Amino acid sequence: MVATGVSPSTGALADLQCLPRVLGVHPARGEARGTLLFVVGGVHGNEPAGVRAIRRVFAEIERLGLSVQGRVVGLIGNARALAQGQRYLAEDFNRLWTDERIEALSDAAEPVRDPESLEQIALLEAFQEHLAGKWERVVLLDLHSTSAGGAPFTIISDTLQNRPFAFALPVPVLLGLEERIEGTLLSWFADLGHVAVCLEGGQNELPSTVEHHTAALWLTLVFAGLLRAEDVPGFGALRARLENSARNLPAVVELRYRYGIPAGAQFEMNPGFQNFQPVRRGEVLARIDPGSGVRDVQSPLGGRVLMPRYQALGDDGFFLGREVRPFWLWLSGWLRRSGLAWLPRALPGVHSDPDRHGELVVDGRIARWFTVELLHLFGYRWRSREGRSVRFVRRRDAR
Secondary structure, X not given: OOOXXXXXXXXXXXXXXXXXXXXXXXXXXXXOOOEEEEEEEOOOOOOOHXXXXXXXXXXXXXXXXXXXXXXXXXXXXXXXXXXXXXXXXXXXXXXXXXXXXXXXXXXXXXXXOOHHHHHHHHHHHXXXXXXXXXXXXXXXXXXXXXXXXXXXXXXXXXXXXXXXXHHOOOOOXXXXXXXXXXXXXXXXXXXXXXXXXXXXXXEOOOHHHHHHHHHHHHHHHHHOOOXXXXXXXXXXXXHHHHHHHOOOOOOEEEEEEEEEOOOOOEEEEOOOOOEOEEEOOOOEEEEEEOOOOOEEEEOOOOEEEEOOOOOOOOOEEEEEEEEOOHHHHHHHHHHHHOOOOOHHHHOOOEEEOOOOOOEEEEEOOOOOOOHHHHHHHOOEEEEEEEOOEEEEEEOOOOO
16 A cells, blocks of 8 residues: 555656766856856656756756856766666665764765765765855755646745745745754755755646746746846746746745654545645545555645655655745734844743754743744744753854
């Protein structure tokens, strides 16, 4: 009882065979100043649309002879998995981006041999080659897709520098993913103090997903100041394409729940769910067999379902989110700029960790009411639970 999703044919993957890690660099030479934009596709190997969009846009930049002010670097994430059309080969490449993992790779006494470690080392080297310059700003655009259909959307860690880039793309913005899963490339890049935006462009194999990625890359190049809007053919139509794809959806959604599939269990999402589809509390969303018999999986809350799993690999069954009103975004921005960063530490049951700068420890027996929501307003995110205490770390709002 495993949801398998769409398996790309060998012919469909022909254009992705034997591609170089670096899909292109524009301009190839020049002074390292202004904005450095990394655009990455194929972090998951069954998500080819991002790679195809990068190649399309870079070819058009060449054909038109456009002058890029700064530098844009196109990269493949997991090239080995991409060539086989598999989400990953040994372990999920988008769960490996932690400081501990990267440090272990650099300190390894023996040469690494597993495919995802080799891919990570190669991608890190590509990043480091260009990060060596003195850039005014560094941006990551990470292009993904989902096994379910539905509108495209962006994902960010909720930092003040990420918000303008996410809102420059007229699709819903998803917050809170880094509190539900660990080790994403997006979170690692944001924790370095850079701008980092992920675009989930649509269903993995749909041609429209390539179109969404293409439009998003052009809009990001313009918003980052790398290109002028008047130099991009059909710029207004590109923006309209994204606007129309997400019409009547909330502007911002915060994740409130992740259904993690237990190890070894067989999971099957009920058919027909799409990203942002409303669901009711108690609604049956999936079936699971942990080895003791099939049982229903009900939604623990009402909201919108996101990234329901219709593929064989991965341990994220589905996510649930709720709309965030614009007032709360405005208030959180004001609080972070107001000089009141000390206020959360003055709350009952909340204290700073003297050994970990920027982290708070919250005693759940004392600080109960709206503590998470309040700390979110000040830029903190949930990190871990330690007995009755919960640890929060502050997002990096500026490099």
